[in-house]
Amino acid sequence: MTNSIQFINGAWEAGEGQKFDSVDPARNEVIWSGESASANQVEKAVMAAREAFPEWADKSVDERLAICKKFSELLEENKEHLARTMAKETGKPVWETRTEVGAMIGKVAISEKAYHERTGTVENEMPGAKAFIRHKPHGVVAVYGPYNFPGHLPNGHIVPALIAGNTIVFKPSELTPMVAQETVKLWEKAGIPAGVINLVQGEVETGKALSAHPQIDGLYFTGSSNTGHLLHKQFGGRPDKILALEMGGNNPLLVKNVSDIDAAVHNIVQSAFITSGQRCTCARRLFIEDSEQGRAVLERLVEVTENILVDDYEADPQPFMGAMISAKAAGEMVDAQNELLHKGAKSLVRMKQEDPKKGFVTPGIVDVTGVEGLEDEEHFGPLLKVYRYKELDGAIKEANNTRYGLSAGILCDDEQTYRYFFKHIRAGIVNWNKPITGASSAAPFGGIGASGNHRASAYYAADYCAYPVASVEADSMTLPESLAPGLKF
Numbered sequence: 001m002t003n004s005i006q007f008i009n010g011a012w013e014a015g016e017g018q019k020f021d022s023v024d025p026a027r028n029e030v031i032w033s034g035e036s037a038s039a040n041q042v043e044k045a046v047m048a049a050r051e052a053f054p055e056w057a058d059k060s061v062d063e064r065l066a067i068c069k070k071f072s073e074l075l076e077e078n079k080e081h082l083a084r085t086m087a088k089e090t091g092k093p094v095w096e097t098r099t100e101v102g103a104m105i106g107k108v109a110i111s112e113k114a115y116h117e118r119t120g121t122v123e124n125e126m127p128g129a130k131a132f133i134r135h136k137p138h139g140v141v142a143v144y145g146p147y148n149f150p151g152h153l154p155n156g157h158i159v160p161a162l163i164a165g166n167t168i169v170f171k172p173s174e175l176t177p178m179v180a181q182e183t184v185k186l187w188e189k190a191g192i193p194a195g196v197i198n199l200v201q202g203e204v205e206t207g208k209a210l211s212a213h214p215q216i217d218g219l220y221f222t223g224s225s226n227t228g229h230l231l232h233k234q235f236g237g238r239p240d241k242i243l244a245l246e247m248g249g250n251n252p253l254l255v256k257n258v259s260d261i262d263a264a265v266h267n268i269v270q271s272a273f274i275t276s277g278q279r280c281t282c283a284r285r286l287f288i289e290d291s292e293q294g295r296a297v298l299e300r301l302v303e304v305t306e307n308i309l310v311d312d313y314e315a316d317p318q319p320f321m322g323a324m325i326s327a328k329a330a331g332e333m334v335d336a337q338n339e340l341l342h343k344g345a346k347s348l349v350r351m352k353q354e355d356p357k358k359g360f361v362t363p364g365i366v367d368v369t370g371v372e373g374l375e376d377e378e379h380f381g382p383l384l385k386v387y388r389y390k391e392l393d394g395a396i397k398e399a400n401n402t403r404y405g406l407s408a409g410i411l412c413d414d415e416q417t418y419r420y421f422f423k424h425i426r427a428g429i430v431n432w433n434k435p436i437t438g439a440s441s442a443a444p445f446g447g448i449g450a451s452g453n454h455r456a457s458a459y460y461a462a463d464y465c466a467y468p469v470a471s472v473e474a475d476s477m478t479l480p481e482s483l484a485p486g487l488k489f
């Protein structure tokens with residue numbers, strides 16, 4: 001049976017390109033198959049979005065919001081179904097995918113507030129006229145999503161873009177096509193007009209056809225730093241197109257003088273291993289003081305990590321970690337661990353993949369103190385590198401020794417130490433005594449360096465969804481009393 005997986009101009013149709021499958025990584029079962037969108041279908045989708053743009057942009061913001069609110073209600077009604085679809089496709093436990101759907105629901109109200117606060121209308125009186133700041137949508141925007149939050153992260157671009165009046169061509173991760181399809185079905189049910197959201201599913205070729213299309217006015221991307229950098233090159237010399245890049249990180253978490261060791265270890269575990277380490281904000285590097293207390297924290301961390309429950313997304317009791325996105329990704333994580341050990345790192349907790357056909361890995365911790373030649377790479381999985389340090393300044397310097405700059409944190413009792421850390425660390429998210437994952441949608445979300453391009457998402461997504469227009473307006477004209485030199489009337 002043909003799977004109609006492309007949503008173009010308000011109608012579902014089968015892809016004309018290569019077949020691809022979605023595999024449940026926890027059970028090693030193909031759960032979905034479809035054909036990718038051809039270049040011709042990408043063309044049709046972009047042109048449908050172009051065609052739909054004037055009418056959508058012309059609607060009042062309340063009319064556009066009414067559809068977004070209906071979508072949010074439908075998410076609520078279909079919460080369990082969507083959460084279970086996400087769990088099947090990503091391997092994440094259902095307790096976690098339920099929170100992802102919750103974040104999608106909350107996105108509409110937050111984006112409405114952000115739209116008004118950051119891109120609303122400002123009116124100022126001036127002699128004989130009024131000055132206005134208003135905002136207009138860009139036009140047709142392409143949205144690219146990653147697999148780790150297949151609902152919440154693309155939704156973080158789509159909702160604000162729609163509220164602002166843009167039309168969309170959505171290219172989800174090829175690893176999570178089913179979540180994308182189920183989500184777009186809810187937009188359809190919410191009454192989104194034909195062409196306002198188009199879904200083009202497929203692998204890299206589909207992504208390339210869309211990003212190269214001359215009729216897109218912007219591209220909002222959440223994904224790997226490699227792909228983001230390729231897109232940045234592709235958009236070089238195109239100041240007329242808006243590009244927002246949310247990419248990975250090699251995020252540091254420091255520990256210094258904590259009185260509650262269990263609370264500190266809990267924050268470390270939540271930072272490093274939630275979502276099986278597949279969050280761009282996850283701690284990848286843990287800096288621990290080389291002191292008696294530092295050793296006590298490390299010892300407890302090892303103990304707690306060894307007892308983390310890793311299991312199927314529907315298991316009862318629920319695990320903290322489910323499977324990674326694929327058996328391949330899990331295998332690569334074990335390889336990354338082994339390479340570090342080969343370079344001289346010491347294993348504190350050994351990461352294992354028991355079944356090479358499934359995405360399960362246990363969390364791993366390696367002590368890399370003093371190891372030479374470490375690459376500044378994001379290991380997108382549950383692998384934590386420990387650096388034992390003597391001086392805080394040296395630790396902060398090493399924490400900043402990365403081309404990335406997404407999230408960073410410190411666990412310490414003393415506020416002065418936090419203030420000092422805040423001042424010297426380079427990252428877009430800097431936390432104190434809290435996990436560095438779980439960023440709020442009510443705050444800007446983005447990184448510096450290789451983590452982004454200064455177009456933060458979440459609360460600031462409104463900024464890249466509309467451009468400001470300044471106007472000076474008077475409803476009649478009179479000749480000024482004093483004229484500029486050299487003018488005669």
Ligand SMILES: NC(=O)C1=CN([C@@H]2O[C@H](COP(=O)(O)OP(=O)(O)OC[C@H]3O[C@@H](n4cnc5c(N)ncnc54)[C@H](O)[C@@H]3O)[C@@H](O)[C@H]2O)C=CC1
Pocket residue numbers: 144145146147148149153171172173174202203204207208211222223224225226227228230246247248249279280378380406451
């Ligand atoms: N900073 C942030 O907000 C977040 C960043 N991430 C990062 O995302 C990564 C994991 O997500 P992935 O799905 O692996 O990212 P990815 O870069 O492999 O894919 C993202 C999207 O880009 C498309 N794509 C891939 N190559 C392309 C090309 N050459 N031209 C056009 N499109 C192309 C893919 O098909 C997919 O739709 C991690 O590195 C993670 O750190 C994930 C979540 C949030």
Ligand SMILES: O=C(O)CCC(=O)N[C@@H](CCC(=O)O)C(=O)O
Pocket residue numbers: 103148149152153156278279280281436437438439440441442445457458459
């Ligand atoms: O975009 C938002 O509304 C907030 C950002 C967010 O939810 N971040 C999560 C996901 C991290 C990731 O993208 O991998 C977090 O900080 O854990």
